[in-house]
Amino acid sequence: MSGHVDYxxxxxxxxxxxxxxxxxxxxxxxxxxxxxxxxxxxxxACGELKAGAHIVETTSGTFGMALALLAAARGYLLTLVTxxxxxxxxxxxxxxRIGATVIAIDDPRGDxxxxxxxxxxxxxxxxxxxxxxxRQYDSPRNWLAYxxxxxxxxxxxxxxxxLVGCIGTGGxxxxxxxxxxxxxxxxxxxxxxxxxxxxxxQPAGKRMLRGLGNSVLPANVRHDLIDEIxxxxxxPAYMAAHQLLRLHGLFQGPTSGAAALVAQWVAKTYPxxxxxxxxxxxxHRHADTVYNDQWLAALPGWPCEQPSVPTxxxxxxxxxxxxxxxxxxxxxxxxxxxxxxxxx
Amino acid sequence: xxGAGDVAQRPEPPPTGGPATRIGTGRAIAHHGELVQGVFExxxxxxxxxxVTLPLARLQSEATFTRTNAAAVRVRPQHRTxxxxxxxxTLAHLGFPGAGxxxxxxxxxxxxxxxxxxxxxxxxxxxxxAAAYDVKLRASSVSRIAVAAEGASDAIAYEDQxxxxxxxxxxxxxxLGGALPALLVVGxxxxxxxxxxxxxxxxxxxxxxxxxxxxxxxxxxxxxVRLQDPYxxxxxxxxxxxxxxxxxxxxxxxxxxxxxxxxxxxGVQVAHSGSLIGIILDLSEKxxxxxxxxxxxxxxxxxxxxxxxxxxxxxxxx
Ligand SMILES: Cc1ncc(COP(=O)(O)O)c(C=O)c1O
Numbered sequence: 001m002s003g004h005v006d007y008x009x010x011x012x013x014x015x016x017x018x019x020x021x022x023x024x025x026x027x028x029x030x031x032x033x034x035x036x037x038x039x040x041x042x043x044x045a046c047g048e049l050k051a052g053a054h055i056v057e058t059t060s061g062t063f064g065m066a067l068a069l070l071a072a073a074r075g076y077l078l079t080l081v082t083x084x085x086x087x088x089x090x091x092x093x094x095x096x097r098i099g100a101t102v103i104a105i106d107d108p109r110g111d112x113x114x115x116x117x118x119x120x121x122x123x124x125x126x127x128x129x130x131x132x133x134x135r136q137y138d139s140p141r142n143w144l145a146y147x148x149x150x151x152x153x154x155x156x157x158x159x160x161x162x163l164v165g166c167i168g169t170g171g172x173x174x175x176x177x178x179x180x181x182x183x184x185x186x187x188x189x190x191x192x193x194x195x196x197x198x199x200x201x202q203p204a205g206k207r208m209l210r211g212l213g214n215s216v217l218p219a220n221v222r223h224d225l226i227d228e229i230x231x232x233x234x235x236p237a238y239m240a241a242h243q244l245l246r247l248h249g250l251f252q253g254p255t256s257g258a259a260a261l262v263a264q265w266v267a268k269t270y271p272x273x274x275x276x277x278x279x280x281x282x283x284h285r286h287a288d289t290v291y292n293d294q295w296l297a298a299l300p301g302w303p304c305e306q307p308s309v310p311t312x313x314x315x316x317x318x319x320x321x322x323x324x325x326x327x328x329x330x331x332x333x334x335x336x337x338x339x340x341x342x343x344x
Numbered sequence: 345x346x347g348a349g350d351v352a353q354r355p356e357p358p359p360t361g362g363p364a365t366r367i368g369t370g371r372a373i374a375h376h377g378e379l380v381q382g383v384f385e386x387x388x389x390x391x392x393x394x395x396v397t398l399p400l401a402r403l404q405s406e407a408t409f410t411r412t413n414a415a416a417v418r419v420r421p422q423h424r425t426x427x428x429x430x431x432x433x434t435l436a437h438l439g440f441p442g443a444g445x446x447x448x449x450x451x452x453x454x455x456x457x458x459x460x461x462x463x464x465x466x467x468x469x470x471x472x473x474a475a476a477y478d479v480k481l482r483a484s485s486v487s488r489i490a491v492a493a494e495g496a497s498d499a500i501a502y503e504d505q506x507x508x509x510x511x512x513x514x515x516x517x518x519x520l521g522g523a524l525p526a527l528l529v530v531g532x533x534x535x536x537x538x539x540x541x542x543x544x545x546x547x548x549x550x551x552x553x554x555x556x557x558x559x560x561x562x563x564x565x566x567x568x569v570r571l572q573d574p575y576x577x578x579x580x581x582x583x584x585x586x587x588x589x590x591x592x593x594x595x596x597x598x599x600x601x602x603x604x605x606x607x608x609x610x611g612v613q614v615a616h617s618g619s620l621i622g623i624i625l626d627l628s629e630k631x632x633x634x635x636x637x638x639x640x641x642x643x644x645x646x647x648x649x650x651x652x653x654x655x656x657x658x659x660x661x662x
Binding site: 006145155182 | 573
C-alpha cells in the first residue's frame with residue numbers, strides 16, 4: 001500500500017521471515033495493535049466511541065500497550081485494570097509515561113484475580129456513561145481484525161496449508177484461522193498454549209510463560225477450529241526464542257519462541273505443507289528476563305534439555321516447565337473433549 | 345478535475361461552418377459478471393464498493409459517432425439515452441461542450457443478465473466520440489466518464505487488465521498486477537434465464553465479517569493475477585459468489601458449485617447483479633476443453649439455460 005502515511009498501520013504489520021523451505025513466520029513488533037486499532041476504528045465509526053472519551057480494559061499485557069499508544073495518538077483517556085501479581089514496575093511505568101492510568105488491584109490468591117478486576121472495571125463503566133470497554137476477550141472485533149493478517153499471508157504465500165499460533169484471548173489464531181480456512185477449507189490449525197492454562201482443559205495453576213494461556217475462558221477462543229493443541233513449558237519456549245535470535249536474527253518474545261518451536265516441528269512433520277506461524281511481540285520487553293543469563297540461571301532446573309519432539313497425550317494433564325506436550329483436538333468443542341476425557 | 349493530460353493527443357478545433365464529416369467508431373467488450381465484488385478499504389481506510397470484472401471479448405458493442413452541426417447529440421436506437429449522455433460528457437471532456445453529433449449503436453450483447461450491455465454501449469460511445477476528434481482516451485478517463493453517464497459501470501475499459509474497480513466512482517482501488525490468466529468459462533443462466541432489472545437493485549449491505557473477508561479475497565485475487573494462478577482466482581470467485589448468495593441469491597447455485605467440484609474446476613463466479621453463473625477452468629491445463637464439455641452437459645442436463653463455453657484472455661493464434 002503506497003502513498004499514504006499511517007504510522008500505526010505500518011507498526012501493526014508483521015515482517016515475514018522464512019525459517020525453512022516450508023515455514024514462514026509473521027513476526028510482529030506489537031501484534032495487539034491490529035485488534036486495538038480495528039476495535040477503536042469500528043467503535044469510532046459506529047459512534048460508540050466519542051472524541052476524547054475514556055477507554056477501559058482489563059489487561060497488563062501487550063494489548064494494554066497497544067491501546068496506550070493509540071489512545072495517546074488519538075486523544076483518549078485510558079484506564080487499564082490489572083492485578084498486582086501480573087505487572088512489573090517497569091512496564092507499569094512505561095504505560096503511565098504514555099499517559100495511561102494503571103490500576104493494579106490486590107491479588108491475594110496470585111491467580112490474576114479476574115473477578116476483582118472485572119468488578120473494578122464495572123465501577124468505572126457505571127461512573128462514566130461515555131466510557132468505552134474494548135473487550136478483547138469477547139468482542140468479535142478482536143478476531144475480525146485479523147483479516148489483515150490473513151490477507152497479508154495470502155499475498156505473500158498464496159495457499160496456506162497449516163497455521164500455527166499462540167492462544168491467549170484466541171483473537172489472533174482463531175481470527176486468522178477463520179479467514180484462511182474460508183479460503184482453504186483443509187487448513188490445519190495448530191494452537192500453542194502452556195501448562196496449567198485452562199483454555200484446552202487443563203486445571204488452572206501457576207504459569208511461568210506469560211502472554212499466552214489463560215485462567216478464564218474468553219469467548220474468542222473457538223475450540224472447534226483447532227486441529228491440534230500443544231502445551232509448551234516456559235523453558236523450551238525461552239530456548240526456542242534464543243534460537244530464533246541465533247539462527248535467524250529474530251529478536252522476539254518467549255511466546256514467539258513457543259510458537260516457533262511447534263511450527264518448526266509441524267513443518268518438519270509435514271514437509272509438503274506450507275506452514276505459517278504467528279509471532280506476537282519483540283524481545284525488548286524481555287531483555288532483563290528471558291534474554292538475561294543471570295535471571296535464567298536463577299530459575300529452578302535451568303537449563304534443561306531442549307525437547308526436539310512433543311510428547312503426545314491421550315489424557316490432558318499438566319507437565320513441568322521443561323516439557324512440551326500435544327493432543328489431537330480434532331476441531332471438537334471443549335465440552336466434547338472433556339466428556340471423552342472423563343470416560344477414560 | 346480533468347486536465348489536458350488525460351487525453352493522449354491534442355484534439356483539433358471543433359468544426360466551424362459546413363457540415364462536419366468526421367466519423368469515429370468505438371468498440372467495447374462485454375463481461376461475464378465479476379470474479380469478485382464487495383466492499384474494500386483504500387489506503388486512507390475509506391470503504392469503496394468495488395469489483396473485478398471477468399471480461400468477455402467475444403461479445404461486443406460497436407458505436408459510431410458522426411460530428412454534425414446540430415446543437416445536440418442524437419442517438420439510435422433512441423432509448424440508448426445513457427450512451428447519448430456518455431457522448432455528451434465526452435464532448436465536454438474534450439473541450440467541446442454542447443457540440444452536436446449522431447451516435448448509433450450496434451450491440452451483440454444480451455440485456456439484463458449481467459453481461460454489462462449497458463456499460464459496453466456507454467464505453468463504445470465514449471470511444472467513438474473521442475475517435476471522431478482523433479483522440480484515444482485512457483482507460484481511467486473512459487471509466488470516469490462512463491460512471492458519470494450511468495451511475496455505476498464495470499471495469500471493461502481496462503479490457504484484460506485485472507483491476508479492483510470502484511463501480512460507482514469510476515476509480516481503480518487496486519491494480520491487481522497485470523492481465524488475468526487464460527481461462528475457460530462455462531457460462532449459463534440461473535433463475536430460468538429471466539433477466540434482472542439492475543437499476544432496481546439496491547446495493548448489498550455487507551456485514552463486518554463479510555467486509556473483512558473481502559479484504560482477504562482481494563489479497564487472494566492479487567496473488568492469483570501476479571502468479572497467473574487460475575485455481576487461486578477460482579477460489580476467490582467462489583467465495584465472492586457464496587457471499588453474493590446472501591444478497592442476490594441464484595437458484596441452484598449449490599448445484600453449479602457441485603458440478604464444478606466434481607469436475608475439478610477452479611471455481612464458480614457469478615454476475616453479482618445478474619443471473620449469470622460461470623464455472624472457471626484453467627485454459628492452459630491439459631484436458632480443459634474435455635472438462636468444459638462435461639461441465640456444459642451437466643449444467644444443461646440439470647436445467648440451466650443458455651449454456652455456453654467462453655474463452656477468456658486466450659492468447660492470439662492459439
Ligand atoms: C506476547 C503475546 N503472545 C501471545 C498472545 C496471544 O494472542 P491472542 O490474545 O490473540 O490469543 C498475546 C496476547 O495477549 C501476547 O501478548
